[in-house]
Amino acid sequence: MNLIAQNISNELEKTQHEFWNISHQTAEFISMLIKISKVRNVLEIGTSNGYSTLWIADALKDSGLNGHLTTIEYYEKRQCIARENIERCNLSGFVTFKQGKALEIISALDFIPDMVFIDANKSEYIQYFDILKDKLPVGAIILADNVVSHAAKVADFLEEIKNDNRFQSQVLDLPAGLLMALKLS
Numbered sequence: 001m002n003l004i005a006q007n008i009s010n011e012l013e014k015t016q017h018e019f020w021n022i023s024h025q026t027a028e029f030i031s032m033l034i035k036i037s038k039v040r041n042v043l044e045i046g047t048s049n050g051y052s053t054l055w056i057a058d059a060l061k062d063s064g065l066n067g068h069l070t071t072i073e074y075y076e077k078r079q080c081i082a083r084e085n086i087e088r089c090n091l092s093g094f095v096t097f098k099q100g101k102a103l104e105i106i107s108a109l110d111f112i113p114d115m116v117f118i119d120a121n122k123s124e125y126i127q128y129f130d131i132l133k134d135k136l137p138v139g140a141i142i143l144a145d146n147v148v149s150h151a152a153k154v155a156d157f158l159e160e161i162k163n164d165n166r167f168q169s170q171v172l173d174l175p176a177g178l179l180m181a182l183k184l185s
């Protein structure tokens with residue numbers, strides 16, 4: 001990560017609780033995973049002020065595979081802050097911002113993601129999964145944050161993904177609990 005992005009990441013970590021950002025550890029993990037897996041088309045559901053967006057876009061840049069991130073946020077004000085943060089990091093070329101309701105936007109996506117990072121309305125996780133599960137290619141990765149911190153709200157989603165034989169999944173011991181799932185068939 002370049003020095004500017006590093007400084008902005010450090011700056012955003014000071015207001016993490018205000019913007020419900022993922023932990024630094026989770027950001028590092030997602031960044032490494034993007035570089036290892038060589039994904040190209042990432043969908044993020046839940047932008048907030050762009051902390052995780054910054055880490056994902058930076059990892060796609062480092063991968064050097066011409067990857068791109070599309071990120072969804074309902075609140076215009078948060079999206080504006082996120083845009084500003086990504087511009088300051090010189091990562092705008094790697095990110096498309098979409099503002100609106102996640103369920104409507106992902107129902108009308110004009111591309112097929114090979115990685116999905118779910119971090120929006122916890123009670124909607126199951127619906128995000130239902131819309132995307134058949135469309136995702138084999139080898140696609142799903143990440144979902146807060147599966148431990150908000151276990152009750154995402155219980156239906158966890159149950160469904162665990163019972164779907166096409167997906168291999170594991171809850172990782174990162175702050176808030178991160179589910180990682182791989183589409184096998």
Ligand SMILES: C[S@@+](CC[C@H](N)C(=O)[O-])C[C@H]1O[C@@H](n2cnc3c(N)ncnc32)[C@H](O)[C@@H]1O
Pocket residue numbers: 019020021022045046047048049050051052053072073074075078100101102103119120121124
């Ligand atoms: C936990 S925060 C995202 C944090 C961000 N991923 C990060 O780590 O920097 C969740 C965000 O999702 C947005 N959100 C929640 N429900 C949504 C929905 N149905 N459609 C679009 N955005 C939604 C919220 O406004 C909030 O900014």
